[in-house]
Amino acid sequence: MRTYELMFILRPDMVEEDQDKLVSTLESQIQAAGGTVKSVERMGKRRLAYMVRNFQDGIYVLLTLEGEGGMVKEIERRLRVNEPVIKFLTVRVDEEQKRMAKIKAIRDTKVRGKGTRAAAAAAEAIATPEPLTPAPAPETTEAPTGA
Amino acid sequence: MADETTTTAPQAATGETPTRPEGGQRPEGGQRPDGPRGPRPGGRPGGGPGGPREGGRKFFRRKKVCKFCVEKIDSINYKDVRLLSQFVAEAGKIVPRRLTGVCTPHQRRLADAIKQARNIALLPFASR
Numbered sequence: 001m002r003t004y005e006l007m008f009i010l011r012p013d014m015v016e017e018d019q020d021k022l023v024s025t026l027e028s029q030i031q032a033a034g035g036t037v038k039s040v041e042r043m044g045k046r047r048l049a050y051m052v053r054n055f056q057d058g059i060y061v062l063l064t065l066e067g068e069g070g071m072v073k074e075i076e077r078r079l080r081v082n083e084p085v086i087k088f089l090t091v092r093v094d095e096e097q098k099r100m101a102k103i104k105a106i107r108d109t110k111v112r113g114k115g116t117r118a119a120a121a122a123a124e125a126i127a128t129p130e131p132l133t134p135a136p137a138p139e140t141t142e143a144p145t146g147a
Numbered sequence: 148m149a150d151e152t153t154t155t156a157p158q159a160a161t162g163e164t165p166t167r168p169e170g171g172q173r174p175e176g177g178q179r180p181d182g183p184r185g186p187r188p189g190g191r192p193g194g195g196p197g198g199p200r201e202g203g204r205k206f207f208r209r210k211k212v213c214k215f216c217v218e219k220i221d222s223i224n225y226k227d228v229r230l231l232s233q234f235v236a237e238a239g240k241i242v243p244r245r246l247t248g249v250c251t252p253h254q255r256r257l258a259d260a261i262k263q264a265r266n267i268a269l270l271p272f273a274s275r
Contacts, residue, residue: 007226007267049271058268062226089225089267096222103221 003038003097004065004072008079008088009058012045022084023061026075033074035067052086064093211248215257223256225263231270235261239274 010019019042027037043060052058065071072090079088215223223230234242234249234257241261244254264270 009268046269048268049265049274050268052268087266087268089263091225091263100221 001066001094002069002092003094004067005091005093006063006065006072006075006088007060007091008063008085009048009052009060011084011086012055012057012059014059014084018084019059019061022082023063026063026078029078030065030067030071030075033067033071035065035071035075038064038066055086058086213248213250213253215253216250223253223260225260225267225269228264228269231257231261231264235270237275239271 010022014022023040027040030037039062041062041064043062045057045059048056048058065075076088076090079085214220220230225231234247236242241258244251247254249257261270265272
């Protein structure tokens with residue numbers, strides 16, 4: 001399951017209820033396509049850096065989604081035909097989040113105590129499950145030499 | 148005379164003939180292909196701190212540090228316009244890293260974030 005951030009801009013002359021209706025329709029479409037909406041954030045009306053479809057302002061909405069790649073294609077297709085949506089951008093964030101979590105974990109162990117055995121073991125425990133370690137192999141090779 | 152000078156240039160590039168009758172033009176004797184061409188590269192340390200036209204200073208004028216490495220900012224998001232706009236010039240162009248002192252991996256991520264922000268109209272493509 002991949003995590004995406006979908007930011008789109010709505011026309012500035014949209015009423016609150018229309019916005020809510022649009023967002024909820026989008027949410028149900030996402031559910032139908034097999035994804036989940038993690039969060040919805042209304043960033044409010046902002047001035048655009050350049051004119052988009054003769055609008056100088058826009059209402060920014062940020063959705064955090066979880067789903068497969070095919071879902072994103074479907075959602076973007078619907079956004080493209082949807083008239084009030086003037087711009088959208090989908091960014092994949094799961095790799096970035098994984099990287100951040102790793103850095104954070106290493107930093108947490110460092111902060112707690114430099115050179116503490118438990119901290120080093122915790123950092124290793126986070127690092128080792130990622131590469132596939134051939135655990136059974138050494139045990140089988142050592143058995144004939146031990147006997 | 149003119150065709151003599153033009154024929155020496157390609158032979159200087161290949162640098163293959165050590166036994167040449169007109170040895171007075173190139174004292175190295177043909178082993179150094181970049182002898183007659185251009186200045187020696189040793190006079191421009193580090194790619195030129197303030198520009199190679201300064202006369203070849205041996206040290207950097209000011210040691211700039213990468214802002215992201217120092218403050219340990221991990222993720223450069225396209226959403227924080229305030230951070231990104233520090234690295235964007237007046238005309239909306241991305242400032243090169245030799246002026247800001249950002250390290251290469253962070254500059255790459257910064258450039259990607261700025262381009263994403265431009266696409267979603269948080270930063271302009273070109274202003275003024």
